[in-house]
Amino acid sequence: MISHTPNFTGWSAAILHREDSNTERLMRQFGLLGIRATQQWLPLAAADLPDIVLVDADQGFDDLLPWEKENPPKPVVALLGSEAPGRIAWALGCGAGAIIAKPIATSAVYPALVMALSIHEERKAVADKLQHLEERVRLRPLVHAAVEKLMAARKLDEEGAYRLLRDCAMRRRLPMEQIAAFILGGAEPLPEAI
Template identity: 30%
Template sequence: MYKLMLVDNDPERSASLEAALLNAGCYPIIRVGANEKLLHAISTHQPDIVLIDMQSPDRDTLESLRSVNREMPKPIVFFAAQSDMETTRAAINAGVSAYIVDDLPSKRLKSVLEVAIARFQEHQKLKEELEDYKIRLQDRKDVDKAKGILMQHRKLSEEEAYQLLRKMAMDRNMRMGEAARNFMAALALLGEMP
């Protein structure tokens, strides 16, 4: 099962949610207060999923959620007693995987956690694919620029310039984009960058 971290300042509400989680077979559960630094608590306890139970997310909570999403992303389920569309949207944009308003029947709790985890994993996969695409696009631009410089200065064909960069990358055990950036950085150091 997943290691859960329950964040709540209201001991009675927290105990009620913890009982529902235990009843649904969810444990171990780490309880922390909402006033604790969220990123530090996650770093310390290393939960698999974070549950936050409060009236409504305030500005500080949303900023903490953004920090967690940047630094140490985790599936986050937010239980709010009240909300509006703007607050819900802000919470989702801050990295919340599931945003539940009002009481949740304990029989649906486990499925909500599973959906939040699946949504989080899909979001992480999309973020990784986007980052990979950005890297490949930048590599392509840098390779084209380096090829252009080689073609101009060494009077090479495009294929010859490409093969030269490819050999440089293979000799140094690096990606073509890295080789192109290293080549251009060396030219810049020598003052020969066009």
């Protein structure tokens, strides 16, 4: 989540929309914001992703965007003139973090860009945290095995062995899973009970 109002100067944008008065307004507004924009009604190439993508949600189709649904690598803004639930769902499914209603009002552009960027960064942070937690859960059997090894070697109960492992990790400023892997692999001597 962004904590400041971003400056989009120097950014690039792709407007995936047929050329019309809406795209003309967007191009003018992007020029004022210092954004280099291109407009096309062809599928976006994965190798040429801009900093932000604006997509026509009224006529958009799945192959227009080169990423898996709901997992955009860049912030996405949907351009929407319809109230059709299917078109709104399509925009959300593409990962849109903001919507600009058509006909486009220039005053709606900057707030939508800020919103899309904020939502995108928040999604990335949540995904990174989830990946970290999944990795820790995957490594929990190592911690359990290290606790059992400490219980047998140091004649401790489970709570005492866990506390010893945790204290060792805290002293070394390393994750418990890493210390457990070191102990099990023989790279770390068994810590002494304090």
